[in-house]
Amino acid sequence: MSDASRVADATGNWVDSRAPQWTRPYLRLARLDRPIGSWLLLMPCWWSAALSAAMAHQIAPLPRDIALFFVGAFAMRGAGCTWNDITDRDLDAKVERTRSRPIPAGQVSVGQALTFLVLQALIGLAVLLQFNRFAVFTGIASLIIVAIYPFMKRITWWPQVVLGLAFSWGALMGFAVTFARLDAPALLLYAGSIAWVIGYDTIYAHQDAEDDALIGIKSTARLFGARTHQALVICYGLAVVLIALALLYAGAGLAAWIGLVAFAAHLIRQIRRLRIGDGALCWRLFLSNRDAGFLLFAGLLADALIRANG
Template sequence: MNGTVQASDIRIGGLVGALPSGLRPYALLMRLDRPIGTWLLFLPGLWGLALGGTPWPDPWLVALFAFGAVVMRGAGCVINDLWDRDIDRLVARTAARPLASGAVDPLRAMGLLALLLAIGFAVLIQLHPLAIVLGIASLIPVTIYPAMKRITWWPQAFLGLTFNWGVPMGYAAATGTVDAAALVLYAGAFFWTLGYDTIYAHQDRDDDALIGVRSTALLFGDATRPFLAVCYGAAVALIAAAGILAGLSVWFYVVLAAAALLLARQVVVLDIRDAPLCGRLFRANREVGLVIAAAVIAGRVA
């Protein structure tokens, strides 16, 4: 890539396309046109809220976490793109991002970031004090995550630690504490993210290799399928263990089995040389996360 792709070259539909032209670059900077990232940030929080439910998760807390996921995912994307704007210009899939293309300059991006963080803080202070502390602490991994691809082959592992912070936060918001069940659920979510983000990274594998960006996709290459099986197997085992620690009913395991089958299908059909397929398998994890949330709720309610 030579960095000549512009944001205006991309055809945009949906709600983002309906925005005034001056606002669209900022919506794109927040990835409002790609809601899968918001789902994958929200779902671990929903799991934590469901695990701490008595028996249903509090609808007000669910609404706060959903809105907070939109805002903080947007903030995380701004931080990521500020770090990566020079790299993004060299990658086909990211060259048209607003900072990489010049549609938004860094100063305006930092202004948007300040606004999003202020809104996020307003949401955060509605929660239990322990959840507030955890939310503030989450800014540390969010800020340094984009550097990981430059210094380690395991940026996907660091994303797993960062993106699933909602598990202990949600549990703390619902219960005022964080116990072993919540921490084991967090560990399961970590391995889930490690797997699905490795699939995601295969979309950019060739460009990343050329420009020196590291990932588990490059590290494991043709051995990605067994690595993915280990990640997803560990995720299901740990999530099941969290259910045992929380005393969930047998219905939790019945529904969790459906999520395990969805993950197994990803392992079986994966073709790391088929970038569109990798994108579809990555996005399919929204349904996986929803099924796991349903499993936790079933285990509490039934």
């Protein structure tokens, strides 16, 4: 039986088939039907946790930090998406892919969505309070960027930069948790992650480029247009170079460098395969960035284990 309330850009998943009916609009607000964004938010958290653990030659806290970052990333991405849907409800109603999202479809009121946002934010706060004071304040500072992001697509061709600032914040958090400070490796990892986010979200935005043009929404996909491949070479190239500098300053070992090479190879493959007019392919390539993130994390985690036991 089909679900009349199913979101147009959903792909048939556990929310559509197994979740209780009354929970589905809320699960969709949090994007738990499509958790790719949570994974992409989580990757820089795990990178920084592993790299900082390697620098400290101490892996005992790492399993706890990995678990807490997992919970926090899913909670805060859900809160961010809920906020995005609240602010974009009128725009979403004009785009084919998003018009059946819970708020424009009338499945959830703005007040209900705000209450749900607060609940998710409280989960994120509960996670954050497990860390030191410096990490708590560092995490809270990210909320400013999260709050303004949904409005950027209305005023700048570079909303992906602001998304990068928000989605890469986890690259700082591992160092804040481990050292209660932010040194060069943390800042370089953060900058590299921002460049990565700009690249993959440009690919994502090509799915909506035509609709965005009709309603006046700006994006790097529309800005780059036919030059997207060249732009991705720059973005992804910067990501690899900046992360390499972070590894160099951190004194990373061979395993971390192997992870970075695998990460770079994956990004090169994305650029070579991309066809900006093929929305389905853009979606698949965007999804594949979780795998790219895992490749780098695997190398950093192996390096942390080796250095701690060396």
